[in-house]
Amino acid sequence: MSPAISPGGRRALWVGFWVFVVFLYAPIVVLIVFSFNDRSTVSFPWEGFTLRWYRAFVENPTLLGALRTSAYVALLTGLATTLLAIPAAILLVRRRFAGKGLVTGLLLAPLVIPLIVFGVALLILFKNLEASTGGLVTVSRYTVVVGHTVVALPFAILTIVPRLERIPPSYEEAARDLGADAFTSFRTVTFPLIAPAVVAAFLISVVISFDEIVIASFVAGEDTTFPLYLFSQLRLPQSLPQVIAVAVVVMGVSGAIVVASEVGIRIADRRLEAELGVAAGEVATLTGGTKGAA
Amino acid sequence: MTTTARVELSAPPVAPRARRRRGLLGLLAAPTGFLALFFLVPVLMVAAYSVGLLTLLPHDLYLSLQPWRDFFASETHVGLFWKSVRLSVVVSAVSVLLAYPIAYALALVAGRRKYTLLLVILAPFLTSYLLRVLAWRVILGDEGLIITLLRDVGVLGPEGQISWLFYSPFAVYVVLAYVWVPFVALPIFVTLDGMDRDLLEASHDLGATRWTTFLRVTLPLSVPGVVAAFVFVFIPTIGEYVTPLLVGGPNGFFFGNAIQGAILQGFDWQFGAAMAMFLVGTVTVLLVLFGRYLNVRAVAE
Numbered sequence: 167m168s169p170a171i172s173p174g175g176r177r178a179l180w181v182g183f184w185v186f187v188v189f190l191y192a193p194i195v196v197l198i199v200f201s202f203n204d205r206s207t208v209s210f211p212w213e214g215f216t217l218r219w220y221r222a223f224v225e226n227p228t229l230l231g232a233l234r235t236s237a238y239v240a241l242l243t244g245l246a247t248t249l250l251a252i253p254a255a256i257l258l259v260r261r262r263f264a265g266k267g268l269v270t271g272l273l274l275a276p277l278v279i280p281l282i283v284f285g286v287a288l289l290i291l292f293k294n295l296e297a298s299t300g301g302l303v304t305v306s307r308y309t310v311v312v313g314h315t316v317v318a319l320p321f322a323i324l325t326i327v328p329r330l331e332r333i334p335p336s337y338e339e340a341a342r343d344l345g346a347d348a349f350t351s352f353r354t355v356t357f358p359l360i361a362p363a364v365v366a367a368f369l370i371s372v373v374i375s376f377d378e379i380v381i382a383s384f385v386a387g388e389d390t391t392f393p394l395y396l397f398s399q400l401r402l403p404q405s406l407p408q409v410i411a412v413a414v415v416v417m418g419v420s421g422a423i424v425v426a427s428e429v430g431i432r433i434a435d436r437r438l439e440a441e442l443g444v445a446a447g448e449v450a451t452l453t454g455g456t457k458g459a460a
Numbered sequence: 461m462t463t464t465a466r467v468e469l470s471a472p473p474v475a476p477r478a479r480r481r482r483g484l485l486g487l488l489a490a491p492t493g494f495l496a497l498f499f500l501v502p503v504l505m506v507a508a509y510s511v512g513l514l515t516l517l518p519h520d521l522y523l524s525l526q527p528w529r530d531f532f533a534s535e536t537h538v539g540l541f542w543k544s545v546r547l548s549v550v551v552s553a554v555s556v557l558l559a560y561p562i563a564y565a566l567a568l569v570a571g572r573r574k575y576t577l578l579l580v581i582l583a584p585f586l587t588s589y590l591l592r593v594l595a596w597r598v599i600l601g602d603e604g605l606i607i608t609l610l611r612d613v614g615v616l617g618p619e620g621q622i623s624w625l626f627y628s629p630f631a632v633y634v635v636l637a638y639v640w641v642p643f644v645a646l647p648i649f650v651t652l653d654g655m656d657r658d659l660l661e662a663s664h665d666l667g668a669t670r671w672t673t674f675l676r677v678t679l680p681l682s683v684p685g686v687v688a689a690f691v692f693v694f695i696p697t698i699g700e701y702v703t704p705l706l707v708g709g710p711n712g713f714f715f716g717n718a719i720q721g722a723i724l725q726g727f728d729w730q731f732g733a734a735m736a737m738f739l740v741g742t743v744t745v746l747l748v749l750f751g752r753y754l755n756v757r758a759v760a761e
Contacts, residue, residue, distance in 0.1 A: 168568075168569070169660040169661055169663065169664035169670065169673060170564075170568040170569060170660055170670070170673075170678075171568065171569050171670065172670055175670070176569055179561060179564070179565045179569060180565065180569075182561055182562070182565070183561075183562055183565050183566075183577075186558070186562050186581075187580060187581070189638075190581065190584045190638075190641070190642060191584065193592060193595035193596055193598075193599055193638070194584060194587065194591070194592065194595055196595060196598050196599060196605065197591065197594065197595040197598060200598055211608070249490070250490055250491045250494055251491070253486070253487040253488075253490055253491055254487075254491035254492075256487055257484075257487045257488060257491070261484055261487065263484055269488065269492055272492055272495050272496070272499075272500065273491060273492070273495065275495070275499065275500075276495070276499055277692075278691075278695055278743060278747060279499075279503070279695075279740070279743065280695055280696060280698060280699030280716075280739050280740075280743065281696065281699065282699040282700075282701060282716050282719055282720060282736065282739070283503070283506070283699060283719075283736045283737075283739050283740055284499070284502070284503070286506055286719065286723055286732060286733060286736045287499075287502035287503045287505060287506045287736070288498070288502050289723065290502060290505050290506055290509055290514075290516065290729070290733065291498070291501065291502035291505055293516050294505065294514070294516060297516065312498050313498075315494070315498075316494075316495065316498050316499050319491070319494075319495070323491075348483055373586065377588050377589055377590070379589070379590065379702055380701075380702065383720075383724070384723070384724070393588075393590055396590050397590065397702070397706075400590075400594060400597075400706055410591075410594065413588060413590070413591045413594070414591075416588060416591075417587045417588045417591050420586070420587060420588065421583060421586060421587045424583070424586040425579065425583060425586075428579060429579075432575070
């Protein structure tokens, strides 16, 4: 007898839920199915099963080049984002200082800017830098990395923050009391404990970058990332099937990465809870023991 | 005795306060410096550029409000802005309406499986955006699933088409709602999940029906989640131009397309910058009005 839902309502809600799941997944399934359709346009009718679209993309150098560019951009973005997100998360969780509200606002602000505005802004910034440095700075895959790092940073920070919040500051204090300097206590105590969240932050940044098209379309210059390539091909029906084949592969890989990191972080969290429980118990026994001795 | 020994051992070479301040600066410098340089400064540059405090292209106006005047005087562009506002409002509202019962089911009915099921809902949101848009082309397109089906059952003739189905504003609405709906479920789920269940029990014990409980307890308590979801869909949608380019056809031209066109095709950068700043202003108003509902942290967890 639940006050949230009647038995009939429960049934209706679950039917609705699964209809919703079908609505979410059907288009993706349709796309995957059509990537095996032996027809040169992505449309009906079904003309038999083929793997030729999957074979074709392996032989398409432009496509492979775009994939490589995107992989490079995504890895650099993941690295830069993670390196920036770790100190930012420590700042937000462990420190109190004047102007913290403003700093928090700045760190999360990229979440609330329409990407097109940020794309225009970066283009204007880099064109200015190009003019003032005599062409030393120019729009390329590296400027895309800068843009993607800004976009991914809040997500990375918000991935690390909850994990850091669960780790008692007393652990680091203990390390400091035993003579470790700030960096050593971070490296040997804090970092190993937040490592799962750091990995998740890295993966999320990689996936965001790999799929991002708006910033890339403004500041990629002559370089072509995979989404840009995909976009340019979407208007040409004849090259669509093989593009879809690659995209299905990419989608599968990135989906697997995200799900794996989500599941991974949940498992790591449970393990941390368990460890913290044990540690708290030990501390209690120890203090109890000392008191008894005194 | 032991206390003194300990102090001597761990006595820091620098006074703790100075050390802490240095540590703070060290943590602060990289992330805020990076965002100041590559986020704050560029956005301010757009503002400066739109009024000619800064010029880049040979034909750029120096210190002039002309781009802004042009924008406000242009019925086409102001009209496109409102068209985008309408799109964003409808897409946000439809996504919230679709996602609310789902979030409700997960948070209050699903029990222990809720996180697994939430992941099932969220996973499509984390796959390629372009791909999900593309999928709808296969469904709504000229030779797509729906048209072929309608031809097969004889509702349409062999060459029959439905003009509003694809390359139309309708397609933009459908695709964007599809793209955003899993994401919308998240903040609503978080507020419902964080709600005190005893309130439902209490309402029930006091004789309220389930509907009354929903309308007078659950729904009001979930307002922050609903508003957050609404805002988080509204903001990206109002500047949306990629989806309209892919599925919108000739009538599916929105404010984002106008900005993108002015910058990447028209080389009317100052005009584009003014429109971009206008979007920033709109978003700022929205955040001032609804900012207190946006508990970003809760969503992340």
